[in-house]
Amino acid sequence: MFQKKKQKLHKDDITVIDTQTAKKAVVATGLGNAMEWFDFGIYSYLAVTIGKVFFSELDGPLQLVYTFATFAAAFLVRPIGGMFFGMLGDRLGRKKVLAITLVIMALSTLSIGLIPSYASIGMTAPILLLVARLVQGFSTGGEYSGAMTFIAESTPDKKRGTLASGLEVGTLIGYIAGSGIVTLLTYMLGSDKMMDWGWRIPFLIAAPIGLIGFYLRSHLEESPAFEAMEKTKEGENKHVSMKDILIYHRKPLLVGMILVLFYNVADYMVLSYMPSHLSAVLGYGETKGLLLILIVMFIMIPIVLMMGRFSDRIGAKRIIQGGLVGLILLSIPAFLMIGSGNNWLVFLGLIILAVFLASFQGTMPALLPSLFFTDVRYGALAITYNISASLFGGTTPLVLAWLIDFTANRMMPAYYLIVACLIGIVVVAIFVKETSGKPLRGSPPAVEHEKEIEGVLKESSDSLWWKEEKMEIDEQKG
Template sequence: MPVDLISPHNKELKINDITIIDNKKLKKAVAASALGNAMEWFDFGVYGFIAVTLGKVFFPETSGSTQILAALATFAVAFIIRPVGGIFFGLLGDKLGRQKILATTIIIMAISTFCIGLIPGYASIGIWAPILLLCCRLLQGFSTGGEYTGATIFIAEYSPDRKRGFMGSWLDFGSTAGFLVGAGLVTLITHLLGDEKMLEWGWRIPFLLAGPLGLIGLYLRSNIDETPAFEKMQEKQQSDAEHGISKISLKEIVTRHWQPLLICMGLVIVWNVTYYMLLTYMPSYLSSNLHYSESHGVILIIVIMICMLCVQPFIGLLSDKVGRKPLITIASFGLFFLAIPSFHLIMHDDVIYIFTGLMILGVLLSLLTGVMASTLPALFPTSIRYSALAISFNISVSLFCGTTPLIAQWLIEVTQNLMMPAYYLMIVAVIGFVAISFTKETANKPLRGATPAASDKAEAKELLQEHHDSIEAKVEDLTAQIDALTEKREQLIEQHPKLN
């Protein structure tokens, strides 16, 4: 696939301008980023799958449906502070580097998750129990504001241009794996302990495991190098500072880059609302609203996640071949036209129908998760990538995505219509289609503001040759346009009595 490579400094592109990515460092960066992200989604998965139990532990004086709403509200409230964390860590990430921030966010996430497992229940300390739970969730939300976006950028800036989709897909492979481990662990503990002991103390086990997982993630992230793109950007910024060129402020990011910010928000909305609807809310929907066996519902979602794990890397690889836009477009169309049929299947009594409905949503979600980690970082230049992505990503997640379980359940309670989640998915599908319509294809192209990146010297030569071929094609096209304009000029002159 021909690519248009433009040097960020408007100079002639030479072979030495193309960054050769060390394969060992790339694998290490992907592993460290994916593991940290897996831990983040392990927590969110555990919370979603154990929401019914948490409602009984922390809100025992309310009714069953209100308990679930209260637990989901505590889940959602953590998203309120995510934009604050995004701005804080985003600005630091563009100033100090991606690696330092990723090492910080994972330890904050591990500590706050571990502390949830230590909180006494409402029966022991009364109102202080939900208050402490809320504090831990806010701390989680603050750290998460810089976690996913930083990990996404880290992999994107480390990846060769031709493999960015495939490498980026492993980040959300970690997300789904975290969800899967969390769901599997909750199911296993519930099966071994039973409902009574699970309610008494078993629910603490998944949260306490965050401690050792966080230490492993911290070790991996502390032993990786900074991204080549950021190091080159620092060199350029030092040169700019010497010439009196100042850095872009937060206000300038919003005013000068408002279009990619809005595009990013739209893509995040369709992706994350679908994610939270299927993987976080659906177990509660199946058990509380459809009165389906809680353990059977969790098992179905686990099977869906296993299927997603199998296909996500292939989706990323496919996006390097056919582009990101076609896959996101298909997913958006699919959600709009198949959301209602999927929920009709889910509401059926037969487990085969239920699984088929969930699987349809899982396939559409995989089309999004497989490409977003390579699509979103490409929207912004290197100098503001962390800040801009963190702001747009976390505002979307905070206002629309993290509240998905709460809004879906509330809509059902208000309307008494079990199809409301399907209508909600249709709305976000329209948002996703509009956003991708205004997005330029970025597959096989360098990130904005960065020089091209290749896997080896031979690939670098191919990229350089494609760049030269692209220039020649543009020159030929301009020559043809000039010839056509010249011919039209002569025709017009001949028609004018005073010019010919």
């Protein structure tokens, strides 16, 4: 962090990031993220089965509503976990906290696979399921925001979008692994054995995956941006409090919440809710619905990476705006195709939604951390991401299941998505500043090669683009 008196950028201020180290950070963080979304994914893909196992006293659509209510309950504690782990990450460092959250996530997921059914222990079963989901939610509160922060701070400025998009590739791999295992087990075991004991297998797999992820994360180096900031604080106690974040960084907090709103509504609708929509609402066989989503996610991987690469060239803001316009115009046609009953049209409808979701996945991991200064980035991002995800992301499957049950209108998901994107396009156009290729707020420039340093020094005013914002915050503090 630069002191207020420092007016000029010096050679020693510029961080040279080794590309191989950056790629290692992306792989380790992305794999850990894959493990997290494997845990969340298998719950979503087994929603119908879980409803029968833990809510067998209920009938029909209500089983799905209660299953997704338990899914959504975890998001109630995400902001608490985000505040706890976020503030801890700004004090102790990014990598330590990321290792801790991964272990908690793995253990809570493992415990779900060990809970007896409602038929065995009655109401105790759904209560234990709820407790396990709450622990999952608490750990996840510090997981994704920490992963975004770590990758954004560990990559060169001009490749931040390209490398940070790898985090969402991890998300897709986790979902693919989850859906693939559930699909394979459903095909091999059949519905009866799957409901009896087969559904437990994916949850039990979480333990060894968690150990692998913990090993990879514990062997990472701390992010260069955090280390550079800590060096300027030697002998001082200048850690920012929660009160300071809420008072002096409220604008980016609010902007971030809107970005996360439409991002999570699209994300959880396509990846979490859609398998149940295809089977429980449209009457597709469980295996067919899961297989369609699995194929779509495979196709999304190169698209996400392409969006990340393009964001470094033309800017993340433009790509996000394109995705918002696309969903506003094509959500209704896409859901008409999905509800048509024709396999090819269903697939095409899913692909339309997936392509525009990929425009968010390829850009958000780089854009969201850039909203905040380095000394508050983990904590502030954890707050903004998890509050918004709790209100609008994790509740999306529950709200959609309820809306369809209440209105008997299968097009409700399309209308819900359009409203979220209309809000998003206004906020992105007015309040989001393009930061692709620029240094993160509060951090010196980060380059890939030493030969780039001279060019950066010649454009030092652009490199310190965030300086006026920082001075305004310092003046407010007095």
